[in-house]
Amino acid sequence: MKLSSETIRKMMNSVKSTREQELSCGHCYDELDIFIELKLSGKNADEAMPLVKEHLDRCAACREEYEFLLLALEAMIQ
Amino acid sequence: MQTRTNEEWLSDLRGNNQNLAIEDLGRVLKRGLIYALSSRIQTDLETQVDDFVQDAILRILDKMDTFRGESKFTTWAQKVAVRVAFTEMRRQRWKDISIEDLMPEDSGDFTPMVLSDPSPNPEKRANQTLMLEMVDEMLKTDLTERQRTALMAVMHGGMPLEEVARRMDTNRNALYKLLHDARKQMRNRLIEKGLTPQEVLEVFESG
Numbered sequence: 443m444k445l446s447s448e449t450i451r452k453m454m455n456s457v458k459s460t461r462e463q464e465l466s467c468g469h470c471y472d473e474l475d476i477f478i479e480l481k482l483s484g485k486n487a488d489e490a491m492p493l494v495k496e497h498l499d500r501c502a503a504c505r506e507e508y509e510f511l512l513l514a515l516e517a518m519i520q
Numbered sequence: 521m522q523t524r525t526n527e528e529w530l531s532d533l534r535g536n537n538q539n540l541a542i543e544d545l546g547r548v549l550k551r552g553l554i555y556a557l558s559s560r561i562q563t564d565l566e567t568q569v570d571d572f573v574q575d576a577i578l579r580i581l582d583k584m585d586t587f588r589g590e591s592k593f594t595t596w597a598q599k600v601a602v603r604v605a606f607t608e609m610r611r612q613r614w615k616d617i618s619i620e621d622l623m624p625e626d627s628g629d630f631t632p633m634v635l636s637d638p639s640p641n642p643e644k645r646a647n648q649t650l651m652l653e654m655v656d657e658m659l660k661t662d663l664t665e666r667q668r669t670a671l672m673a674v675m676h677g678g679m680p681l682e683e684v685a686r687r688m689d690t691n692r693n694a695l696y697k698l699l700h701d702a703r704k705q706m707r708n709r710l711i712e713k714g715l716t717p718q719e720v721l722e723v724f725e726s727g
Contacts, residue, residue: 445624447648447724449676450655454724456675457710458717460703467681468693475591475599501696503606503680510560511602514552515595 459500463493470497470504478511482519521547529593533584542577548594549573549601557605572608576601607682614683619669622677647723654713655720662709667702670695 465473470493477494480487488495498505521544524532532541553569561568580597587596659668666688673684685695710717 445652445656446676449624449672450652451721451724452675453655453671453706454717454721457703457706458721460700460707462704464700466693466696471599471603475595478599479591479595501681503610503682503692507602507606510556510606511599513556514598514602517552517555518548518594518598 456500459496461496464500465493465497467497467501467504470494470501471507474504474508474511478508478515481512482515524593526587526589526593530584530587533581542581545580545594545597546573546577549576549598552598553601553605556602560609569605572601572605575608576604579604610680610683614679617679619673619677619679619684619687622673622679623669624672624676644723651720651723658706658709662705663702667698667705670698671702674699 473491473494477487477491480490498508524541524544529541529545532538533545550569550573553572554565557569558565576597580600583600587593659671663671670684670688673679673687674681681695681699682692685692688695690698707717710720
């Protein structure tokens with residue numbers, strides 16, 4: 443198998459950020475509306491909900507949904 | 521459109537005002553999705569968003585009992601709508617791609633190691649080759665076939681978890697756990713070898 447350096451780097455970065463306990467995508471999704479409202483109200487969501495923050499840093503699919511949800515909610519506030 | 525509290529949303533969507541509440545909720549979700557997805561969807565944005573909103577409302581009515589009231593109802597509902605939209609967009613984007621398409625060349629044969637970006641520095645190149653062989657060995661011996669396939673589909677192929685999960689007859693949560701176990705396994709193996717992921721990363725730093 444041909445492994446590219448880029449794949450190795452991605453793999454090692456994900457191994458590096460691995461924790462014994464991590465939120466699953468489902469648990470992150472359950473908490474996401476609360477996390478995002480903290481963000482929108484200017485509170486420190488990362489500190490209040492570190493496991494959600496870590497999951498979003500690690501999981502590209504959840505992060506993408508989070509970023510677009512943030513945009514959608516901005517439209518609702520306007 | 522009238523402003524509603526969480527309780528009012530729930531009671532209207534469940535009660536006599538359901539049609540009006542659905543209409544109002546649809547407007548809220550549509551506005552959010554149009555704004556959020558305008559950079560992502562180039563053609564028929566409004567038609568596609570109308571479909572997402574329709575599916576999202578069905579999902580919301582079905583899952584309303586799981587709303588815990590810890591956020592605004594509309595935030596929760598928009599979260600559901602974004603999930604519905606992305607599930608469909610990802611399904612469309614990846615529909616013609618199989619997991620096998622995403623495996624690196626010579627898939628199934630984990631032995632020959634070839635660097636795709638050779639370093640000009642011979643010493644660095646030699647270190648990279650050694651590390652590649654070690655990672656290759658880890659993938660081959662410390663991970664299960666399923667872990668290896670999922671890891672390569674996500675890391676090498678860039679396929680979203682839910683799409684990998686669909687193809688592997690599992691779900692996003694179970695796949696996340698499978699990959700979490702694989703990462704822990706790799707981390708522990710590195711520790712046994714007296715290495716940290718950072719040390720491996722440094723060997724592959726560009727320049």
